[in-house]
Amino acid sequence: MKEIAEGSLLYLDNVHRAFDGFKAINGLSLVLAPGEMRAIIGPNGAGKTTMMDIITGKTKPDTGDVIFEGKVDLTRHDEAEIANMGIGRKFQKPTVFESHTVADNLELALRARRGPFATLLHQTTKAEFDRIDEILETIRLTARRDWLAANLSHGQKQWLEIGMLLAQEPRLLLVDEPVAGMTDDETAETAALLRRIAKTQSVVVVEHDMTFVRELGVKVTVLHEGSVLAEGSLDAVSSNPKVIEVYLGR
Numbered sequence: 153m154k155e156i157a158e159g160s161l162l163y164l165d166n167v168h169r170a171f172d173g174f175k176a177i178n179g180l181s182l183v184l185a186p187g188e189m190r191a192i193i194g195p196n197g198a199g200k201t202t203m204m205d206i207i208t209g210k211t212k213p214d215t216g217d218v219i220f221e222g223k224v225d226l227t228r229h230d231e232a233e234i235a236n237m238g239i240g241r242k243f244q245k246p247t248v249f250e251s252h253t254v255a256d257n258l259e260l261a262l263r264a265r266r267g268p269f270a271t272l273l274h275q276t277t278k279a280e281f282d283r284i285d286e287i288l289e290t291i292r293l294t295a296r297r298d299w300l301a302a303n304l305s306h307g308q309k310q311w312l313e314i315g316m317l318l319a320q321e322p323r324l325l326l327v328d329e330p331v332a333g334m335t336d337d338e339t340a341e342t343a344a345l346l347r348r349i350a351k352t353q354s355v356v357v358v359e360h361d362m363t364f365v366r367e368l369g370v371k372v373t374v375l376h377e378g379s380v381l382a383e384g385s386l387d388a389v390s391s392n393p394k395v396i397e398v399y400l401g402r
């Protein structure tokens with residue numbers, strides 16, 4: 153294991169993955185520090201989703217290192233094990249339980265963490281109710297705690313799902329295009345929400361919406377053809393001639 157992985161939260165080194173000869177990930181290296189939030193951008197087909205799939209164990213790399221918290225080789229673990237280690241993933245489409253209330257959705261997520269057997273025997277404790285209140289505050293849905301999830305707006309459903317992930321206390325949260333389909337106000341609120349979350353958890357956000365990426369105010373990694381094209385502030389990468397060429401050449 154490489155020394156540089158020590159002290160990092162997530163460490164990818166020279167990762168490759170081909171599908172039928174097509175190199176979706178092609179020499180990808182990326183280091184995320186503990187407590188860091190990072191935005192990942194890149195044109196369609198750049199490999200963003202495949203990168204998330206590799207981190208979460210959905211896809212195995214052909215070669216390369218993928219190391220969590222400086223010591224765990226993620227390529228040796230399956231999706232369920234990686235989720236249990238504290239890597240949570242938010243997919244683009246919200247998958248809340250529509251016929252349950254907002255608070256019940258969070259309670260179910262807390263229970264899922266304990267496993268099905270414990271869930272059967274267990275009554276929700278004061279600590280768990282407190283945690284639900286805390287998450288409701290974080291996702292700004294306290295006033296809607298007794299609403300059916302079905303009646304929430306698209307943006308509110310996304311926040312609830314992020315809250316359900318928080319219930320599982322992830323150490324790293326991967327978020328895939330969270331603001332697709334959101335209003336401008338919801339987009340701004342989502343950036344604020346992720347900034348609040350990033351005070352206690354590391355976050356990787358894949359997003360096409362540059363207004364949102366600017367509001368996040370974090371280091372940006374630009375992927376192109378399966379590897380890192382540029383890295384730095386949004387201003388720095390968006391004035392980088394290589395990045396401009398890739399985006400204009402779409």
Ligand SMILES: Nc1ncnc2c1ncn2[C@@H]1O[C@H](COP(=O)(O)OP(=O)(O)OP(=O)(O)O)[C@@H](O)[C@H]1O
Pocket residue numbers: 171172175176194195196197198199200201202203
């Ligand atoms: N399971 C698979 N089988 C075959 N090809 C795949 C598979 N998964 C991804 N690819 C290919 O790998 C390339 C990278 O895809 P990926 O979805 O990772 O890009 P992306 O950056 O997430 O793009 P987008 O912004 O459009 O979501 C694409 O050309 C895609 O067709």
